[in-house]
Amino acid sequence: MSEFKVVGQSVPKADALDKVIGRAKFAADISFPGMLYAKALRSPVAHGILQHIDYSAAAALPGVAAVLTGKDVPGANNFGIIIKDEPVIVKNGEKIRKIGDTLALVAAENEAIAEQALALIKVDIEELTPVLCPIAAMQPDAPKIYDKGNVLAVRKIVKGDTEAGFRDSAVVVQQQYKTQMVEHAYIEPEAGIALFDGDVVTMWVSTQNPHYDAKEVARNLNIGLNKVRVIQAATGGGFGGKLDVSVQVHLAMLAVVTRRPVRMVYSRTESIKNSVKRHPYTITMKTGADANGRLTAFECTIIGDTGAYASYGPGTLTRSAVHATGPYEIPNVKITAYTVYTNNPQAGAMRGFGVPQVAFAHEAQMDMLAEKVGISPLEIRLLNALRPGSLTATGQYLEQSVGIVSTLEAAAAKVREIKLERRGGRL
Amino acid sequence: MKKRGVGMGCMWYGVGNTGLPNPAGAHVDILDDGTVLVLTGCADIGQGSDTALAQIAAEEIGVRYEDVRVVSADTGVTPDAGATSASRQTYISGNAVRSAARAAKQLILETAAEMLGVSQEEIIAGDRLLKVRAASGKSQAFTDCQSECRVGLGLDSGSDTREVSIAEVIAKCRMKGKLTLGHGWYNPDTTGLDAETGQGRPYATYAFATQVAEVEVDEDTGEVTVLRVVAAHDVGRAINPRNVEGQIEGGCAIGMGYALMEEIKLQEGNVLNCNFATYLLPTSLDVPEIYPLIVEDPEKTGPFGAKGVGEPALIPTAAAIANAVYDAVGVRITDLPITPDKILAKLKEKQNKGA
Amino acid sequence: MDKIKIQFVLNGETRQVEVEPDLLLIDLLRERLGLTGTKVGCGEGDCGACTVLLNGKNVNSCLLLAARVNGCEVVTVEGLGSYDKLHPLQEAFIAEGAVQCGFCTPGMLLSAKSLLDVNARPTREEIARHIAGNLCRCTGYTKIINAIEKVACADRHCACSREAEEGR
Structure with missing residues (x-):
């Protein structure tokens, strides 16, 4: 009998009824009379300088209510959760850093007119050599995406003495691992609708982060944060990909300028091309153990391609560094993680936040060590697993609720029950 | 020939932002009829935070789940609860909601203690009732005050004197001009990380998991099929076990896609596969049988012991699958995704070395 | 473009509407008739979020011209059940x-x-x-x-x- 009455009960989800009925309002389901439809003109070039933009024909097209360019952004014209490095709209004379950078916005009576208007905008871009590989981007002679250089952040973790640790190891495995860029693929593409009512901008948007959104709208519109109201519409998945700003600032600007409701809904292609991604990593790991399989030393270098803008990049690489050892106690640790700019799509938060990449690597290392020492995958993990009283790589003392051993035991019991059999010997 | 293999993957995951403050706030209003309104900035993106937060508030106040309505993620109305990220909302917003609920409940307890003639510590709440703990003795003062209160409410003074309903207590509060509002916030206990050594306390608590995958690898085509995944997750406390299972199952599916299928292809910074016909997601035919196992090692600082599960669900899946592929065919693929061409190339390499 | 007059049964009710020849069923349902329960996930028939029943068969409404449902029976999620009577x-x-x-x-x-x-x-x-x-x-x-x-x-x-x- 549980000590709780409500906690621990599998009650029905609060939102499930509205969702099975089809009444839950996602942002693209909301409309208002007199609503305009917004579209963005995006850069076809990965690295360049916007020299000139001529939108006179687009503005003159019947049914177009507004065309905005970089000069029309009233406030900061930059956003980003960690570093404000991404422009709302690239200004004349300023840098384009990825395919998809916004060059202009259009609001029109319908989507077809908005598309036509985009096609009428003429842009003149001076192309620069794009930097497409993070390792090349780190070289001193690489073209600079930012004046301050292409290495955005370096996170170091040092505990004990790895040289001594490896000297005392009976076995050492070293391997390079690579992981790919992937897409969140929430089934609902980015969407929002905004109103300017009195002096308050109100919007319904698909988001994981409404309070952050409001701050970026206020900064870029140069209005008080109390004059921005962001309401999360029913949100069709996020997985980290709806933590960044997508339609929010664009919609707010268009609503203020036109004083009409404005809706913006990404197509699937627009969503995949312009949203953040999971960081591709290059990981080098070296792990040592004594003859019994107890871990002695660990070194790891991680290079993460964060693309054109920081988004959650430095946070992701920091988390990777902290978690790179896996859930094991290792006395000697040296980890360096680099967050590197390129002209690729920006990588940011995605469910797991840099840990799936390092887990793929540290778990291969554990299996390779177990094989060398002659113990099973379960044995090497049980031997090294964090426990109450362990010190992590960052020197954190773990006091309680350290359930890794319990999960190993629970999984192993289930494996026996359903008769999963390892080809290479016992689990 | 098709060969089967089994592999294991483990993970840990710090709940909340790394070495940074990341507070959440909440407001709780216990209304006239004993139902409850929770205001939180926490965005529910389908993972079920509205539900978990309602359960936490209901448990703390002592009402039923259906008595609580959560109004979430409206900056004009709700306090900032930070991002729905870092698997942080159950732990951090859960603590904020619990703290707000406790503040509102405190106001009820004061009045209930008067009505029941006992100290607040002797009262337990649950199922819309406030009861005197079984162990406490009944004093004369209790009996007198109790009947006086019941008469004051227009109730029969002779009925059960060991409990009052929350609605009755609220009525009494209102008679005294007392509103039952609470607010609360929570920020996990962390420190920054040293710039040179990275030493510090990046998270207040960690979730842990072990997954075991069974795969079948076709040596002729290089194709990998994931047959079964056992997924054991230490979530501290499962506020809603079915929803925790849902997180685990969904995480395993994304993890499987990460291991075997998904990759954004770039050419000069341009995404080539920008639709679902070319960027393939796991379908109902690709997903293996998943055995979610909930392990509860309660976290002292968590709301009723809860930590988090959203991200942990997918973290060890690719690792377990890669180790299972090695077990099946003896080749280790070190770059994701594990596609048939990579397996065939490694098998060929292995064969050549053997020959 | 000349509009086409069509008649079909939508969630059990006979409807007559005039549609452009290139209007998609999904847009007829969502934008004209306000039935936003049917979702657009990709617009290319890859994701199935826009699935409706056409004469009982599941189809992607983002790939169908509205004119195609003339004389047919269409069921959307709104026709499946209601708050009072869930399917x-x-x-x-x-x-x-x-x-x-x-x-x-x-x-x-x-x-x-x-x-x-x-x-x-x-x-x-x-x-x-x-x-x-x-x-x-x-x-x-x-x-x-x-x-x-x-x-x-x-x-x-x-x-x-x-x-x-x-x-x-």
């Missing part, structure tokens, strides 16, 4: 935890209905095959298949129950 599939989706973000849910429900209408006793594999065109990124499909199976089981007035069958 058994809707009940099962709630009870089994088959709904997370809910964006795939309307399409998934209608695909499930189209299966159960022709095969009251599908196996798990048949269910998985039938909903393979409906992408879900949240659930891993397990609880969706559980929910559909539950209705299939209830629908056959089971003396059977799965356990009894397995024990046989």
Whole structure:
């Protein structure tokens, strides 16, 4: 009998009824009379300088209510959760850093007119050599995406003495691992609708982060944060990909300028091309153990391609560094993680936040060590697993609720029950 | 020939932002009829935070789940609860909601203690009732005050004197001009990380998991099929076990896609596969049988012991699958995704070395 | 462009509308008729979020011209059940935890209905095959298949129950 009455009960989800009925309002389901439809003109070039933009024909097209360019952004014209490095709209004379950078916005009576208007905008871009590989981007002679250089952040973790640790190891495995860029693929593409009512901008948007959104709208519109109201519409998945700003600032600007409701809904292609991604990593790991399989030393270098803008990049690489050892106690640790700019799509938060990449690597290392020492995958993990009283790589003392051993035991019991059999010997 | 293999993957995951403050706030209003309104900035993106937060508030106040309505993620109305990220909302917003609920409940307890003639510590709440703990003795003062209160409410003074309903207590509060509002916030206990050594306390608590995958690898085509995944997750406390299972199952599916299928292809910074016909997601035919196992090692600082599960669900899946592929065919693929061409190339390499 | 007059039965009600020859069914439903329960996930027939029933068969409404439904019967999620009277599939989706973000849910429900209408006793594999065109990124499909199976089981007035069958 549980000590709780409500906690621990599998009650029905609060939102499930509205969702099975089809009444839950996602942002693209909301409309208002007199609503305009917004579209963005995006850069076809990965690295360049916007020299000139001529939108006179687009503005003159019947049914177009507004065309905005970089000069029309009233406030900061930059956003980003960690570093404000991404422009709302690239200004004349300023840098384009990825395919998809916004060059202009259009609001029109319908989507077809908005598309036509985009096609009428003429842009003149001076192309620069794009930097497409993070390792090349780190070289001193690489073209600079930012004046301050292409290495955005370096996170170091040092505990004990790895040289001594490896000297005392009976076995050492070293391997390079690579992981790919992937897409969140929430089934609902980015969407929002905004109103300017009195002096308050109100919007319904698909988001994981409404309070952050409001701050970026206020900064870029140069209005008080109390004059921005962001309401999360029913949100069709996020997985980290709806933590960044997508339609929010664009919609707010268009609503203020036109004083009409404005809706913006990404197509699937627009969503995949312009949203953040999971960081591709290059990981080098070296792990040592004594003859019994107890871990002695660990070194790891991680290079993460964060693309054109920081988004959650430095946070992701920091988390990777902290978690790179896996859930094991290792006395000697040296980890360096680099967050590197390129002209690729920006990588940011995605469910797991840099840990799936390092887990793929540290778990291969554990299996390779177990094989060398002659113990099973379960044995090497049980031997090294964090426990109450362990010190992590960052020197954190773990006091309680350290359930890794319990999960190993629970999984192993289930494996026996359903008769999963390892080809290479016992689990 | 098709060969089967089994592999294991483990993970840990710090709940909340790394070495940074990341507070959440909440407001709780216990209304006239004993139902409850929770205001939180926490965005529910389908993972079920509205539900978990309602359960936490209901448990703390002592009402039923259906008595609580959560109004979430409206900056004009709700306090900032930070991002729905870092698997942080159950732990951090859960603590904020619990703290707000406790503040509102405190106001009820004061009045209930008067009505029941006992100290607040002797009262337990649950199922819309406030009861005197079984162990406490009944004093004369209790009996007198109790009947006086019941008469004051227009109730029969002779009925059960060991409990009052929350609605009755609220009525009494209102008679005294007392509103039952609470607010609360929570920020996990962390420190920054040293710039040179990275030493510090990046998270207040960690979730842990072990997954075991069974795969079948076709040596002729290089194709990998994931047959079964056992997924054991230490979530501290499962506020809603079915929803925790849902997180685990969904995480395993994304993890499987990460291991075997998904990759954004770039050419000069341009995404080539920008639709679902070319960027393939796991379908109902690709997903293996998943055995979610909930392990509860309660976290002292968590709301009723809860930590988090959203991200942990997918973290060890690719690792377990890669180790299972090695077990099946003896080749280790070190770059994701594990596609048939990579397996065939490694098998060929292995064969050549053997020959 | 000359408009085309069409007549069709939508969620049990006869509707007459004038449509442009290039108007898609999804846009007729969502933008003209306000039935926003049907979702647009990709607009290219890859994800199944826009699934509706056309004469009982599950189709992607983002790939169909509205004019094509002239003389046909169309069912959207709004026609499946209501707050007062949920369809058994809707009940099962709630009870089994088959709904997370809910964006795939309307399409998934209608695909499930189209299966159960022709095969009251599908196996798990048949269910998985039938909903393979409906992408879900949240659930891993397990609880969706559980929910559909539950209705299939209830629908056959089971003396059977799965356990009894397995024990046989």
